[in-house]
Every structure is written in structure tokens, then in C-alpha cells.
Amino acid sequence: MAIDLRTSLRREVSRLRREIGRRTSELTSLKGELRRHLRVSRLLGADRAGKARTRGRARRRTMVNWNNVLKALPNRFTIDDLAKQGGARSKSRLYLRQVLVRWGKQKKIKRTARAKYQKA
Numbered sequence: 001m002a003i004d005l006r007t008s009l010r011r012e013v014s015r016l017r018r019e020i021g022r023r024t025s026e027l028t029s030l031k032g033e034l035r036r037h038l039r040v041s042r043l044l045g046a047d048r049a050g051k052a053r054t055r056g057r058a059r060r061r062t063m064v065n066w067n068n069v070l071k072a073l074p075n076r077f078t079i080d081d082l083a084k085q086g087g088a089r090s091k092s093r094l095y096l097r098q099v100l101v102r103w104g105k106q107k108k109i110k111r112t113a114r115a116k117y118q119k120a
Helices: 002-044 066-072 079-084 093-105
Strands: 076-078 109-113 116-119
Touching: 066 093, 076 079, 079 093, 093 109
Parallel strands: none
Antiparallel strands: 076 116, 109 116
16 A cells, blocks of 8 residues: 555656646746747837836826925924925835934934924
8 A cells, every 4th residue: 555655656746747847848938939029019119018007106206305394394293294294295104204313313303202303
């Protein structure tokens, strides 16, 4: 019984290796075919062929002037107040905390309490 199990296991492993080899060569030929089609598509002038469609805004975002954002904040503010400012709306809370730490190191603000800040 143990011998039959071993031989059937060996046979199955061999079959799986053959199948993997067959599919690997099939994948290689499909990749080559895709490359040929993309090359012909580029020659015909279709620049977007084969590329994933981008979602959302296609325009490039301008950099935020954090000095102007700081000027627009009241003398005492929280991270929520900062998040409501124009340039900071699209930024994550983590990034806003990094901005607050940078301002603190530059002595532009002072932390008064947990999540509360004051302009220096």
C-alpha cells in the first residue's frame, strides 16, 4: 500500500511539473504576442493602447505654500482647523502632523495642549 501511494505521488508530481512547463511556455508566447500587438498599435499612433486608464483628476497638483496656510490659520488652532484650509484639504492627517512638527521645529508654532497649537 505504501509503495502504491509513493508511485502515485511521484506520478502526480511529474504530471504537475509537465503542466507547469506547458503553461509557462504558453505564457511566454502570449507575452510575445502582446508585445507585437503593442508595437503595431504604437506604429499606428494609438498611444493609449495597453495602458491602464487613470482615475480621478488628470491635472498635476501644485505644491502647497505652507507659509500661506499658516498665515490663514487663527492664533490658536487644532489639526482640524488646519485640515479645513485650502491647500491642506487633500492631505492626510499623518502628513499634516508632519507639517505641524516641522513648524514646531522652526519655532513658528507652539503646542499648548494635546492637538492644540498656537502661533509663535
